[in-house]
Amino acid sequence: MTNWIMKTSTSEGKNGIQWTSKMQLDDLDFAGDLALLSQSQKQMQEKTNSVAAASVAVGLNIHKGKSKILRYNTACINPIKIDGDDLEDVKNFTYLGSIIDEHGGSDADVKAWIGKARAAYLQLKKIRNSKQLSTNTKVRIFNTNVNTVLLSTGAETWRTTKAIIQKTQVFINSCLRKILRIRWPDTISNSLLWERTNQISVEEEVRKKRWKRIGHILRKAPNYVTSLALTWNPQG
Known part of the structure; x- marks a missing residue:
């Protein structure tokens, strides 16, 4: 189910981070945990909207309270939203038991x-x-x-x-x-x-x-x- 949602919402491959000269990396997935990757706030908002829409289509919803935004090397502070609600900006978050922070160490x-x-x-x-x-x-x-x-x-x-x-x-x-x-x-x-x-x-x-x-x-x-x-x- 998760694979279908991500393939559907990231099929164009234009809103990820540069992975190879010809390919972008859109997300890291494990079971129901998703880490979306984008180079700009605009791209992240578009990707979030797309993932949310694909999820709703199969009867699933993104948990807003558990969804966090981590920014690195950017001055943009515009919020990422789901259904008009701002997602929380954090300096670190836990993914698969490990802490990911803005310093990258x-x-x-x-x-x-x-x-x-x-x-x-x-x-x-x-x-x-x-x-x-x-x-x-x-x-x-x-x-x-x-x-x-x-x-x-x-x-x-x-x-x-x-x-x-x-x-x-x-x-x-x-x-x-x-x-x-x-x-x-x-x-x-x-x-x-x-x-x-x-x-x-x-x-x-x-x-x-x-x-x-x-x-x-x-x-x-x-x-x-x-x-x-x-x-x-x-x-x-």
Whole structure:
């Protein structure tokens, strides 16, 4: 249904962002979540109207309260409307669990994922303090319930600055030290901490995920959307 709506409303291919020399990228879709892309307010309004009309034709309606507008590198502040109602302008929004912001970096997204991982970690307090469970079991539970929250969803796409790697590693190291019951003034080096908990550094983990993702992409056809994204140079 969503595919039909988007094909119908973007068939002319004139209101997207430049993707290749001969093709524009109109939208990113996942199930019922749509991210519409345009180079101007006028184009975005036209596309929004078209998508709304195609949706109504099959008995669906765009949820105005959940629809947000994010502007980048533009001075135009004219609102985008649906049925005469202004859609909310935001500086960031969440798409498929990741935060997209006007700066285009990963800082806000990583901060949010650390927050989610911390919440998951706090739920393991009884397990962490258990005297019946071995350290190995506690670490395995940590990897399954905390590490996967932090590093399994799109970590390979992060813009991995030194600051981002450090923030992420500090959080993980803090969790591991508590699992091993190492508290101030006791100390342990990072290398020994990782050895005792059978971990690798965040930097290495992200690097492995990137190589795995690139391997998947390179096996795709050259005109596949993810293959094109590797060499895409955004305008603006």
